[in-house]
Amino acid sequence: MRLIDRYLLRQLLGPTVLATAALTAVAMLSQSLSALDLMVNQRQSALVFLQVTLLAMPQLINMVLPVAVFVAALVALNRLHTEQEIVVCFAGGMSRWRVISPAIRLAGTIAFIMLLSNLFLQPIAQRAMRDELFRVRTDLASTLVREGEFTEPAPGLTVYAQSIDGKGYFHNLFIHQTKSDGGSTTYMAERGHIAKRLGRPVLILQNESTQEFSPAGVLNFLTSDEYTFDLAALSNTAELVAYKPSDRFEHELFFPDLKQSWEQRNRKSLLAEGNARIATPLYNIAFMALALSAIIGGGFSRLGYGRRIAGMAAVAALTRILGFVAQAACESNVWLNVLQYAVPLGATAFALRSIFRQRAARRIAMPQGPRPALAAAT
Numbered sequence: 001m002r003l004i005d006r007y008l009l010r011q012l013l014g015p016t017v018l019a020t021a022a023l024t025a026v027a028m029l030s031q032s033l034s035a036l037d038l039m040v041n042q043r044q045s046a047l048v049f050l051q052v053t054l055l056a057m058p059q060l061i062n063m064v065l066p067v068a069v070f071v072a073a074l075v076a077l078n079r080l081h082t083e084q085e086i087v088v089c090f091a092g093g094m095s096r097w098r099v100i101s102p103a104i105r106l107a108g109t110i111a112f113i114m115l116l117s118n119l120f121l122q123p124i125a126q127r128a129m130r131d132e133l134f135r136v137r138t139d140l141a142s143t144l145v146r147e148g149e150f151t152e153p154a155p156g157l158t159v160y161a162q163s164i165d166g167k168g169y170f171h172n173l174f175i176h177q178t179k180s181d182g183g184s185t186t187y188m189a190e191r192g193h194i195a196k197r198l199g200r201p202v203l204i205l206q207n208e209s210t211q212e213f214s215p216a217g218v219l220n221f222l223t224s225d226e227y228t229f230d231l232a233a234l235s236n237t238a239e240l241v242a243y244k245p246s247d248r249f250e251h252e253l254f255f256p257d258l259k260q261s262w263e264q265r266n267r268k269s270l271l272a273e274g275n276a277r278i279a280t281p282l283y284n285i286a287f288m289a290l291a292l293s294a295i296i297g298g299g300f301s302r303l304g305y306g307r308r309i310a311g312m313a314a315v316a317a318l319t320r321i322l323g324f325v326a327q328a329a330c331e332s333n334v335w336l337n338v339l340q341y342a343v344p345l346g347a348t349a350f351a352l353r354s355i356f357r358q359r360a361a362r363r364i365a366m367p368q369g370p371r372p373a374l375a376a377a378t
Helices: 003-040 046-055 057-082 085-091 096-137 140-144 250-254 261-265 267-279 282-296 306-330 334-364 370-377
Strands: 151-154 157-164 170-178 184-197 200-213 219-230
Touching: 003 046, 003 057, 003 096, 046 057, 046 096, 057 085, 057 096, 057 282, 057 306, 085 096, 096 267, 096 282, 096 334, 140 151, 170 200, 184 219, 250 267, 261 267, 267 306, 267 334, 282 306, 282 334, 306 334
Parallel strands: none
Antiparallel strands: 151 157, 157 170, 170 184, 184 200, 200 219
C-alpha cells in the first residue's frame, strides 16, 4: 500500500472507530435499561447485570457497525473533499478506483470481521447470556420471596418476608401452605435462608413456630430453633434452556434437527436467520459505497454536499429497511432468501455506478479542440 493510500486509510479508520464506540455505547445504554430488571425484580448482583450487558455486546456491535461505517465515511470524506485533498489526488493522476480503494478495503475488512463475529462470537455470547438468564429466572431465592410482598410461587403456597439483607437472609418470614386434604400449615420464623441438603433445595427456618390445622380441625403448635422446609417441589429440574435462532450456530440454522417439533415448525425462520448472518456484513461495503457516492459521485462544491449527503442517507436507511423486510419475508418463503443478498449488493452496484458514471460524464463534456479552428477557416 502506497503512502497516499495509507494516509486515506488512516483518515477513515479513526472516525470509524470513534463512531462505532459511540453508537455501541448508546446501544449498550438501552440494553442496560432493560437488564435493570435483573437487579430490581430478581435481586441479582451488579456483577450479573454487567455480565449480561457485556454478553449482549457482539450482537449490538454487529447491528451498529454499518451505520458507524456510513457516518464515519461521510465525516472523513467530506473533510478530505472540502479541504481539496481528494481533488489533489485526482489532479496528481490517481484514478477514481485508486482513490476509493482504501475505503473499500476498510469496509471489506470490517465486513470480514463482522462475518466471523456473526458465525462464532455472537452465538457463543448469546448462548452464555441465555444460560445466565435461565439461571436467574429459575433462582429459587428470587422467585420464592420478594421483600415486603406476598407471593404465591406455587398453588396453595403463600410466602412473605419483611426484609432481605445483602447476604440473602429473609427476616420475619411467613409461610402459609394449604394441603390437598383440607388441612393447612403456617410457618413463622425470625430468619431464614435457602440452602441444599442431600442435593435438594431447602429453606432453613431459624427460631420458627409452626401452626398446623388437621382436616379434623385440631390445632397443633410447635416451636423449634431450626426447621427445614423442603423446596424440591418448587424446583423444576426437568426444564431445559430454550435457545432462540439468534443463539444458534450456523450449522444448527442450516441443518436443524427435524426430529424436534420446535425446529420443524420454525425451519424457515432458522434458514432466514442463517442467511442473514452471512448477508448482513455486506451492508458495511454497501454503506461505504453510498458514502463515497455522496461525496465523490458529484462535482466539487464550495458550498458543501448537504443535499447529496441527505439523499444518500435516505438511500442507506431505505436499504437497511428493505433488508429487514426481506428477512421477515424469508420466514414464510425460503426462496426469498436471495433478496437478503440482493439488497446490499444492489445498493453497492448503484453507488459504484454513480461514482464512475460521474467520471464518464466528465469525459463526454470535454470541449472538442479542432472544431472552432475549422469554423474560422470556412
